[in-house]
Amino acid sequence: DGSSEYDYLTGVKSLASQLNGEALLALIAVCDLIISIDSGPVHLAGTVGTPVIGLFGALDPALILPPDAQAVGLFSDVPCLFCHNRSPVIHWFDGCPNDIACMEKLDCDAVFEAVKSKLPPNQKSEVKESFAVFD
Numbered sequence: 001d002g003s004s005e006y007d008y009l010t011g012v013k014s015l016a017s018q019l020n021g022e023a024l025l026a027l028i029a030v031c032d033l034i035i036s037i038d039s040g041p042v043h044l045a046g047t048v049g050t051p052v053i054g055l056f057g058a059l060d061p062a063l064i065l066p067p068d069a070q071a072v073g074l075f076s077d078v079p080c081l082f083c084h085n086r087s088p089v090i091h092w093f094d095g096c097p098n099d100i101a102c103m104e105k106l107d108c109d110a111v112f113e114a115v116k117s118k119l120p121p122n123q124k125s126e127v128k129e130s131f132a133v134f135d
Contacts, residue, residue: 015027024040025044025047025048028045028048031045032050032119033050033051033052033119034051034052034053035053035055035111035115036052036054036055037054037055037056037057037103038055038056038064042054045070045071046071050070051070051118052069052070052071052072052118053071053072053074053111053115053118054071054072054074055074055103055106055111056074056075057075057076057100057103058080058081058082059075059082060073060075060082061073061074061075070118072118074106074107074110074111076102076103076105076106076107078098078101078105080098080102083102
């Protein structure tokens with residue numbers, strides 16, 4: 001519906017479901033860094049050379065991301081890894097029996113370090129500390 005539960009964050013606006021493909025690609029092309037779950041924006045960033053941090057849940061990003069991409073793929077090594085490769089496919093939308101452990105166990109510090117490693121040099125000094133958006 002275009003609303004955002006993060007409206008209280010300064011300078012943040014959700015554009016979910018508000019951009020067509022051309023506008024999304026244009027926006028990604030001018031960004032310094034994209035942080036996204038394993039979805040279209042991760043792959044679009046790779047096509048235009050925008051650095052990207054991909055948050056992968058049920059899949060090992062080494063199996064998906066091209067080795068020469070400006071991308072860091074993060075995932076949690078959980079026993080249910082690769083659940084999307086099972087039949088029938090289980091997915092968090094359908095009620096993950098493992099409480100989305102693959103995403104819940106992603107380490108905030110690892111994400112923060114990945115972000116710092118991908119920021120342009122002139123912006124690294126602006127990053128002071130990490131913070132968790134989710135409780």
